[in-house]
Amino acid sequence: MQHTSLATYQYTAVDRFLRYVQIDTQSDPQSTTNPSTEKQKDLSRLLVQELQEMGITDAELDEWGYVYATIPATTEKAAVPTICFCSHVDTSPDVTGAGVKPIIHRHWDGADISLPDDRAQVIRVSDHPDLSQQIGNDIITASGTTLLGADNKAGVAEIMDAAHFFITHPDVKHGRIRLLFTPDEEVGRGTEKVDMTKLGADFGYTIDGEALGTLEDETFSADGVKISIQGVSTHPGFAKGKLENALKIAADLLATLPKKSLSPETTDGKEGFIHPTHFEGNQDQAVLEFIIRDFTEVGLQEKETYLQNKLNDILVNYPGSSAQLTVKQQYRNMKEVLDQHPAVVENALEAIRRAGLTAERRSIRGGTDGSRLSFMGLPCPNIFAGEHAFHSRLEWVSVQDMQKAVDVIVNVAQVWEERS
Template sequence: MEDYQFTAVDRFLRYVQIDTQSDPQSTANPSTEKQKDLSRVLVQELLDMGIADAELDEWGYVYATIPANTGKANVPTICFCSHVDTSPDVTGAGVKPIIHQQWNGVDILLPDDSSQVIRVADHPDLTNQVGNDIITASGTTLLGADNKAGLAEIMDATHYLLTHPDVKHGQIRLLFTPDEEVGRGTEKVDIQKLSADFAYTIDGEALGTLEDETFSADAVKITIQGVSTHPGFAKGKLENALKIAADLLAALPKNALSPETTAEKEGFVHPTRMEGNQDQAILEFIIRDFTEVGLQEKETYLQNQLNDILTNYPGSSAQFVVKEQYRNMKDVLDQHPSIVENAFEAIRRAGLSAKRRSIRGGTDGSRLSFMGLPCPNIFAGEHAFHSRQEWVSVQDMKKAVAVIVNIAQVWEERS
């Protein structure tokens, strides 16, 4: 691909300027209609490339097919997947992408907010980027590299394959999903319609990495029913639901079991939302661990803490509801070793050292794997997700495009 004029960066710069933030409080599908603004752009670009079946369905999913061009009949159908939405944590409206060309290794000051400085000391992966071109936002928004870098890379790889028929490959399916950031990215995927054998999400971080293991994840919703009465006549009667909720939060350990105090294979209990009044309060948590046993232990711990606190409030009660979100995809992928082996070969062919990692989070691939579509995660070059200091390297994006093309080739060759 040395002489190829990559299109990924140009696409990316356009995509990030379309606000696609999802909303965890919405019950609609997709959670925000504005996600479809980008999906419609993707469909039109695919149609313009000559992909006749590119479509956007009512739920906000984009499906498309790159037809096979090999004479082999037994090549599996591979799917490449990325998500259109950006995190609810930081605004994605009015993104102003900036390319810091031939970055010289110094801290990057974002111009629209002087307090936002991408410091090399805080972003160790930047040490490998000296001389490269770094794309950031301007300081008041996230960038949207998570996951618009992946979208742009898949679209560029599609363009390459369609314009280079000498590169042999089987049928390839494309899937662009909404609402990944709110845990609903696969909720309305039509697996039968997708009709793929294996898949890869392009939604990872550092150059050359493949992730085949994720957290297992549950959500916990605690509804606390207190005893309400007029505060002027409350002595010996009032049991304030907000105070009960606050007691539970205060009982969580300060130096363990939280996202800010854990790393590597350690899980956590993380409060994400609190609302209510003296009569009733709601607490929402996400629970994470790499094993289901660890997940259950953390949920039992939280339930026991709640029960202990309620002994001080004899008139109050609480409902503790656990909802499964996703499970560690490694349990599925270990049954299909060729998926990872072929991706490693594709990464090496791009001139990179292949590195296996675990994700302290989840991807659409987690749920797709348990829906019958085994799906590890490939790097897209995204860094500092969900923050105003998000960045991606132009050179890393080009390598990701090459890896996607190589994956298609490797599957054809080895079938």
């Protein structure tokens, strides 16, 4: 059963969250530095300070922007695995994270929520079905001009609160716990500089999921595709029969993509897609970038072959031009790893049930740090943090869901101790 101390525990997650979201930690996909923005360390430094104030003496921030910390074991058992809890400090580049003004809508009555700094921003119940479960709860939003940052500062605050619980309740039995806060998850580089030897954990959990009670143990597999086109450039006044415009070659390729399938806007469930994300160039040279997503390696390869074949067909009409398609692996479906370690998922599902919730396994049409960590040797599914409508000005999270996430983190550590 859930530890009785949680019934009377004074949660700190919301107070922490309200502080954290006011620190701008937006990452930058165009940056080549690690972390991609120095301001992410502003929050990371605060986390180290708060952890040290709790009495976690080894909390540290490294040069790459990663926070590591240890909660020592309280069990006498020798064989309890070391568990890592992980969240990311950065917010999405899609919407500004500067000047966030969090608002708590207490005892929410079920009506659409209009955000005060831009009345055009309305969180409609019809657009957010999970809201219907929140009547009477306290909903936190931004003010309408920024994102909120619940993705993933809700997870950060929940892990910090769970750490506070463990430190103030040494009677709760658990093994060694490692905390990891990463930068740059939103730009796909969240695990790039993780020192797995220093981390020293056996299994992990990212706290970066959506709906209450959910555990995500399957993700897209992901590749990036770059197509570099070399056209034939000449003066447009003397171009007849000579000019082969690289921009037009790129445009022809984009125009061949199906309108009613294979795109993010036309797929759901287990369907993958081909998604153009960047286009630049001139008549001489052009570059197209895509992200390719599917739940299987075969599905990825089929989509990449599809693009290559379309490109080849188009180049027949431009005999003097050439193009190179290159594929860069981004991440793979974590399920390949997690299926080899069933206890990682089973113990988390039990922890969710002990919090009085209905546990639900889901797949993510996306990826998390856990995808890469799993393939780096740390099997790592994703537990809900309560964040909703991420990467938008309509982002929201409920106080009660955040507190349940804290319960689940505490329960996970206890379940591992009991079953070891």
